[in-house]
Amino acid sequence: MKTRLLGLAFALVSAAPLSAQGWMAEMHRDVNDAQKKMIDLAKAIPESAYGWKPSDGTRTVGEVFLHVASDNYFIPIAMGKPAPEASGITADPKTVGAYEKRKLTKDQIVAELEASYRHLHQGMALTTDANAGEVIKFFGQDWSRARAMTLTVTHLHEHLGQAIAYARSNKVVPPWSK
Numbered sequence: 001m002k003t004r005l006l007g008l009a010f011a012l013v014s015a016a017p018l019s020a021q022g023w024m025a026e027m028h029r030d031v032n033d034a035q036k037k038m039i040d041l042a043k044a045i046p047e048s049a050y051g052w053k054p055s056d057g058t059r060t061v062g063e064v065f066l067h068v069a070s071d072n073y074f075i076p077i078a079m080g081k082p083a084p085e086a087s088g089i090t091a092d093p094k095t096v097g098a099y100e101k102r103k104l105t106k107d108q109i110v111a112e113l114e115a116s117y118r119h120l121h122q123g124m125a126l127t128t129d130a131n132a133g134e135v136i137k138f139f140g141q142d143w144s145r146a147r148a149m150t151l152t153v154t155h156l157h158e159h160l161g162q163a164i165a166y167a168r169s170n171k172v173v174p175p176w177s178k
Contacts, residue, residue, distance in 0.1 A: 022129040027149050028121060034156040035117045038068060040175045041163050042113055047106035049170040061166050063100055065109050068159050070099040072116035075152055076123020078138045079145065084119065124149065 042065050050062035059067060073083035074096050083089035089099055104112065132146040143151075164174055 023132065023146075024124070024127060024129055024149070027127075027153060028124060030153050031117070031120065031124065031156060034153070034160050037174070037176060038065070038156070038160055038163060039110065039113055039117070041160075041167055041172075042106075042110050044175050045106075045167050045170060045172050049166075049172070050106055050109070052166070052170055054166070054169060059100075061163070061170070062104070062106070062109055064159060064163055064166060065113055066100045066102065066104070068156065069109075069112040069116035070096045071155060072113075072120040073099070075148070075155075076120060076126075078136050078143075078148060079123045079126045080136075081119070081123035081126055084115075120152070124152070 045061055051060050053060040053063075070087075070089060073087045073089045074093075077083060077089075077091050087099060089095045127145040127149055132144065132149070134145050135142050136145055136148060137143075138148045138151075167174060
C-alpha cells in the first residue's frame with residue numbers, strides 16, 4: 001500500500017511541469033487547497049450571516065473574507081507585484097484597512113476573494129526555489145522570500161480556521177466536511 005501511495009504521489013508530481021516542481025510548487029499547492037476551502041466556505045455561508053461576529057472588537061464574517069483578500073493583494077507588494085490599482089491597496093498599510101471596511105454583498109466579496117487569489121499566485125510566482133533565500137523588505141523588516149512564503153501560507157490557514165469556526169457558529173457545515 002505504501003509503495004502504491006508513493007508511486008501515486010510521484011506520478012502527480014511528475015505530471016507537473018519541471019518549473020512547477022519543488023518547494024514553491026508545494027507552496028502553490030497549499031495555497032490552492034486553502035483557496036478552494038475559503039471560497040467554498042464563503043459561498044456556503046448565507047449572506048445574512050456576513051455581518052455576524054462572535055464579539056465586539058472582532059471581524060465580521062464578511063470582514064474576515066475581505067481581510068484575506070486584502071492581504072492577498074498586500075503581501076505580493078513586498079515580492080515585487082503591485083496590487084491592482086482598482087483595489088486601492090498600496091504599500092501603505094492604511095489602504096488595507098480601508099479595503100477591508102468596504103460594504104459589499106456576499107457575491108462581491110466572493111468575487112474579490114477569487115480575484116485576490118489569482119493575484120497572490122502571480123506574486124508568489126516571483127519567488128522560485130532558486131531565489132527563496134533572497135532578502136526582501138517585508139513589513140519593514142529584512143525577510144527571506146522563503147520566510148515570507150511561509151507566513152503567507154500560515155496566514156491563509158489561520159484565517160481558514162477562523163472562517164470555519166465562524167461558519168460552524170452559524171450552523172454552516174464546511175462543504176468538504178459533509
